[in-house]
Amino acid sequence: MLNIQNLKLSFGEKEVLKGVDLNVNKGDVVTFIGPSGTGKTTILKCINYLVEPHEGQMQIGDINIDFKNINKKETLKLRRNTAMVFQQFNLFKNKTVLENVMDAQIAVQKKSKKEAYDKSIDLLGKVGLLDKEKDYPSKLSGGQQQRVSIARALAVEPDIILFDEPTSSLDPELVDEVLKVIERVAKTGVTILLVTHEMDFARKISNKVVFMEKGKVVEEGPPQQIFENSQNERTKKFLRKFYAKTNEMVEAK
Amino acid sequence: MNIEILWQDFLGILPVVPQTIALAVIIFLLSILIGTVMALIQEYNVPILIQIVVLFKLFLRGTPLIVFIFIMYYSLPGIVNFFTNLLSLSYNANNISPMIILIVAVSLTVSSFQAETIRGSFLSVSHGQIEAARSLGYTPFQAFTRIITPQALVEALPEFGSAFLVVMKAISLGFMITVVDIFAQARLIASSNSYYIEAFVVAALMYWGIAVIVVKLTNKFESRLLSRS
Numbered sequence: 087m088l089n090i091q092n093l094k095l096s097f098g099e100k101e102v103l104k105g106v107d108l109n110v111n112k113g114d115v116v117t118f119i120g121p122s123g124t125g126k127t128t129i130l131k132c133i134n135y136l137v138e139p140h141e142g143q144m145q146i147g148d149i150n151i152d153f154k155n156i157n158k159k160e161t162l163k164l165r166r167n168t169a170m171v172f173q174q175f176n177l178f179k180n181k182t183v184l185e186n187v188m189d190a191q192i193a194v195q196k197k198s199k200k201e202a203y204d205k206s207i208d209l210l211g212k213v214g215l216l217d218k219e220k221d222y223p224s225k226l227s228g229g230q231q232q233r234v235s236i237a238r239a240l241a242v243e244p245d246i247i248l249f250d251e252p253t254s255s256l257d258p259e260l261v262d263e264v265l266k267v268i269e270r271v272a273k274t275g276v277t278i279l280l281v282t283h284e285m286d287f288a289r290k291i292s293n294k295v296v297f298m299e300k301g302k303v304v305e306e307g308p309p310q311q312i313f314e315n316s317q318n319e320r321t322k323k324f325l326r327k328f329y330a331k332t333n334e335m336v337e338a339k
Numbered sequence: 340m341n342i343e344i345l346w347q348d349f350l351g352i353l354p355v356v357p358q359t360i361a362l363a364v365i366i367f368l369l370s371i372l373i374g375t376v377m378a379l380i381q382e383y384n385v386p387i388l389i390q391i392v393v394l395f396k397l398f399l400r401g402t403p404l405i406v407f408i409f410i411m412y413y414s415l416p417g418i419v420n421f422f423t424n425l426l427s428l429s430y431n432a433n434n435i436s437p438m439i440i441l442i443v444a445v446s447l448t449v450s451s452f453q454a455e456t457i458r459g460s461f462l463s464v465s466h467g468q469i470e471a472a473r474s475l476g477y478t479p480f481q482a483f484t485r486i487i488t489p490q491a492l493v494e495a496l497p498e499f500g501s502a503f504l505v506v507m508k509a510i511s512l513g514f515m516i517t518v519v520d521i522f523a524q525a526r527l528i529a530s531s532n533s534y535y536i537e538a539f540v541v542a543a544l545m546y547w548g549i550a551v552i553v554v555k556l557t558n559k560f561e562s563r564l565l566s567r568s
Binding site: 165166 | 467476489
């Protein structure tokens with residue numbers, strides 16, 4: 087359902103993506119792992135064209151895109167079939183929780199108010215925030231804000247949801263509530279692309295893990311292969327380092 | 340000071356208050372409109388127009404308002420005539436009302452300041468929210484009207500309040516080209532009865548009263564908007 091070929095992007099002299107290929111099937115949960123600054127987030131942003139790649143082709147459902155000459159119509163179509171959950175939540179500050187979830191349905195999908203309202207209430211129930219519907223985002227905790235933003239993304243019924251480090255800016259005790267919601271979303275069968283540093287979570291929910299380094303895909307495969315039987319030196323080194331760090335933290339406690 | 344004269348002057352000046360406020364409101368709204376257009380031109384870096392805007396702002400912000408009013412007073416009819424001739428309309432701009440000239444001159448000058456306020460308030464809306472709107476498929480126009488503008492407005496509101504008062508006071512320069520406002524009326528009354536202090540004290544009190552109302556209103560409006568975010 088999602089195919090990417092030869093995705094390339096540079097910021098000035100710096101090559102951020104050096105020709106990335108990716109195949110995702112419907113219902114897949116794909117997790118991107120790897121050191122910071124290797125282009126994981128950038129790939130997600132390219133997929134809904136918040137960052138503009140210089141080269142590459144992409145097919146999402148029946149949309150065919152050549153990034154070298156993409157037009158405005160294609161951009162809108164692309165964005166309307168995807169939704170993104172951001173590290174910093176990015177809720178609309180001038181709208182209540184309910185309005186945040188409703189607004190795109192009314193503005194973009196041209197649904198009636200009643201229809202959008204019913205859908206939003208249903209989704210807020212699913213993320214456990216029905217009692218906050220009238221609050222403004224500034225009144226909510228980070229974890230609550232992120233759950234609203236997940237509901238907002240689900241509301242437009244995208245083919246693919248892009249999660250960009252959804253728990254990285256949360257206090258540790260709020261991480262779990264958000265991960266639980268993501269897990270529930272994954273079980274509904276929607277296609278998910280996720281960038282995260284929560285390795286245990288990645289291992290648990292994904293059916294495909296992509297390890298990236300320096301703008302390239304180094305290795306990809308099912309979680310068991312990547313986390314337990316990787317034959318790739320760089321993957322092993324990264325995971326070793328990562329687990330050494332977490333162990334240190336556990337010991338320090 | 341003569342209390343009875345104060346009262347008489349008050350009654351004498353009162354009839355021009357609605358007209359002064361109406362004039363201020365018109366100029367204020369126009370200056371926001373023009374200021375927004377200038378801010379957008381700068382924000383979206385529209386070629387050619389942006390150079391014109393930058394030059395225009397520099398000129399307006401550096402020229403005393405009274406000088407600009409006189410320039411407009413002597414040149415606007417000619418400019419309008421030039422265009423009406425070009426379009427072969429039979430309109431004679433030579434008897435264009437001084438009120439119109441004042442509106443044009445003050446709106447343009449104040450708009451050059453408003454443009455900065457408006458630009459700053461747009462920039463205060465976090466880029467993340469704009470990205471979120473885009474990722475959900477909002478058109479740029481939808482993001483602008485539904486997300487950016489409502490938040491920018493809250494940011495700009497206190498500045499708008501003071502801009503209105505600046506306009507209010509700037510209109511008094513209209514006296515130089517025969518537009519009668521609170522100040523001009525006070526001057527006319529004073530020179531007819533020779534009680535100068537009384538007339539100007541009454542005028543000052545009236546300006547002050549309007550200022551109090553405007554500040555109260557903007558504060559109220561602002562706190563209402565703030566409670567929502």
